[in-house]
Amino acid sequence: MATKTLPCSEAQLHEIIANYPTPFHLYDEKAIRANARRLKKAFAWNEGFRNFFAVKAAPNPYLMRILQEEGFGADCSSLPELLLSEKVGIEGEGIMFTSNDTPAEEFVKAVEMGANVNLDDISHIDFLEKSCGKLPELVCFRYNPGPLKGGNAIIGKPEEAKYGFTREQLFEGYATLKAKGVKRFGLHTMVASNELNPQYFIDTAKLLFDLLVEIKEKVGITVEFVNLGGGIGIPYRPEQDGVDLEAVGEGIRVAYEEQILGNGLPPMKIYLECGRCITGPYGYLVSTVRHLKHTYRDYVGMDACMANLMRPALYGSYHHITVVGKTDKPLDHVYDVTGSLCENNDKFAIARELPEIVPGDILVFHDAGAHGHAMGFNYNGKLRSAELLLREDGSVVEIRRAETIDDLFATLDFNGLETFK
Numbered sequence: 334m335a336t337k338t339l340p341c342s343e344a345q346l347h348e349i350i351a352n353y354p355t356p357f358h359l360y361d362e363k364a365i366r367a368n369a370r371r372l373k374k375a376f377a378w379n380e381g382f383r384n385f386f387a388v389k390a391a392p393n394p395y396l397m398r399i400l401q402e403e404g405f406g407a408d409c410s411s412l413p414e415l416l417l418s419e420k421v422g423i424e425g426e427g428i429m430f431t432s433n434d435t436p437a438e439e440f441v442k443a444v445e446m447g448a449n450v451n452l453d454d455i456s457h458i459d460f461l462e463k464s465c466g467k468l469p470e471l472v473c474f475r476y477n478p479g480p481l482k483g484g485n486a487i488i489g490k491p492e493e494a495k496y497g498f499t500r501e502q503l504f505e506g507y508a509t510l511k512a513k514g515v516k517r518f519g520l521h522t523m524v525a526s527n528e529l530n531p532q533y534f535i536d537t538a539k540l541l542f543d544l545l546v547e548i549k550e551k552v553g554i555t556v557e558f559v560n561l562g563g564g565i566g567i568p569y570r571p572e573q574d575g576v577d578l579e580a581v582g583e584g585i586r587v588a589y590e591e592q593i594l595g596n597g598l599p600p601m602k603i604y605l606e607c608g609r610c611i612t613g614p615y616g617y618l619v620s621t622v623r624h625l626k627h628t629y630r631d632y633v634g635m636d637a638c639m640a641n642l643m644r645p646a647l648y649g650s651y652h653h654i655t656v657v658g659k660t661d662k663p664l665d666h667v668y669d670v671t672g673s674l675c676e677n678n679d680k681f682a683i684a685r686e687l688p689e690i691v692p693g694d695i696l697v698f699h700d701a702g703a704h705g706h707a708m709g710f711n712y713n714g715k716l717r718s719a720e721l722l723l724r725e726d727g728s729v730v731e732i733r734r735a736e737t738i739d740d741l742f743a744t745l746d747f748n749g750l751e752t753f754k
């Protein structure tokens with residue numbers, strides 16, 4: 334069971350709202366740090382273990398700085414994400430550049446920064462070499478294992494996913510790198526998203542460890558790190574259990590000792606690229622009820638909309654809702670909780686059992702700390718909200734201001750209208 338509590342008292346939340354108008358995202362620094370330490374501890378057996386926080390999950394420099402302080406690197410997939418990392422001071426091998434359909438200038442920047450470059454396709458070996466003039470010292474490949482048992486709703490079946498090398502391409506690719514004089518190698522895969530079963534990650538590691546033994550035999554190279562990607566899920570629903578990170582770490586340790594050390598391979602670093610499980614549960618979207626509407630259904634209209642949290646509209650995802658001040662009231666009403674977009678899928682919840690709601694109530698949407706604010710957009714002229722950080726000492730700082738109408742219009746030249754015929 335995942336407990337869905339607020340990161341501060343209701344009184345403090347009201348105080349925050351008095352200073353910062355809703356809607357806003359609120360992140361809990363203390364919980365983020367504790368969770369980062371827990372993940373590191375689960376893999377403490379592996380010298381060189383590192384999680385590269387997937388920047389796309391929560392691209393805020395303050396959150397990245399907190400994670401940098403906790404020893405995390407950054408997983409980037411675009412030029413702006415690289416630049417954001419640079420501004421935070423995460424550079425060199427603290428960066429994993431895992432991109433796809435990559436433009437030349439992004440490879441150039443990644444190599445310039447000394448990042449671990451992870452290639453999505455065999456044709457990118459030549460493309461990278463041409464773009465940068467030469468290949469970097471270290472190159473990683475993203476492996477797509479193809480038809481696997483299972484698969485998963487968000488990424489789907491690996492064989493239908495656009496990412497990565499086939500098995501054959503992997504061997505050919507490493508042989509090419511070796512022939513071209515590349516000395517350092519990495520192997521990456523990511524086949525799950527929001528997966529709650531710890532065995533999934535252990536099985537993925539086993540698959541890669543087997544592959545490494547074969548690569549060593551057939552190509553004669555030693556891979557220095559295995560990057561298991563992100564995808565560790567979080568319990569969005571209260572009845573779900575979070576991933577037992579300790580069990581994942583321990584299961585991978587046993588497989589590592591048997592398959593890597595047991596086969597005489599030298600020690601190797603384990604990397605992860607988790608985003609969701611790092612900040613997801615520790616970010617909250619706080620919003621005020623504007624209107625109640627009773628037609629064929631009962632609707633709660635919020636001052637937030639899917640521009641602030643798109644997952645329910647995009648994936649039909651569940652986000653737990655706390656109605657502030659009413660946690661001990663019976664859930665004897667059924668509401669669709671909506672935003673103000675002219676899109677009928679702009680709903681945070683459909684037919685959700687909640688206590689009776691009135692205009693002015695504060696609703697907190699849980700587990701919005703990853704792929705939440707980050708997915709925001711401006712359709713219908715909606716503005717992205719502020720991001721606030723609840724510090725360990727209980728103080729609150731604004732780590733991103735809310736967008737303004739001037740921000741929205743910044744790309745338009747209204748003066749041009751005067752001479753436009």
Ligand SMILES: *Cc1c(COP(=O)(O)O)cnc(C)c1O
Pocket residue numbers: 387389390408431523526527562563564565606607608609610703
């Ligand atoms: C999205 C993504 C991640 C992070 O996934 P989470 O579900 O947030 O852990 C990591 N690596 C790659 C390549 C991704 O595309």
